[in-house]
Amino acid sequence: MRSNIKQLRKQRNISQKMLGEEIGLSQQVVSRMERDRSKIQVDVLINLADYFHVSTDCVLGYSTDKETENPLELALKMQGAASEEEKTVMEQLEGMDYAKRQMLWQALAELKRYL
Secondary structure, three states, X not given: OOOOHHHHHHHHOOOHHHHHHHHOOOHHHHHHHHOOOOOOOHHHHHHHHHHHOOOHHHHHXXXXXXXXXXHHHHHHHHHOOOOHHHXXXXXXXXXXXXXXXXXXXXXXXXXXXXX
């Protein structure tokens, strides 16, 4: 089975270099993973799944679930149309680099423990 990395990357309309920068890899490593010429390390697999908001099975090509929307956006769609304020927050989240988004999600997870 072939990985879905290239397809997921194309859906986001980003280059191999941009993906590599987001998850801490070189363009060459991303290229080799897309062509199944390199094994995907577990930590990289997890980073890819987090970045694309999909399961690790989807990244590896074992799942047909290719949902790539931001979980926040999906929740808002389920509740109806997003307000302008919510849209602004989602745009800001999408504009953050991977490391900043990870820090934010960790902070939110910590806050959730106290609610």
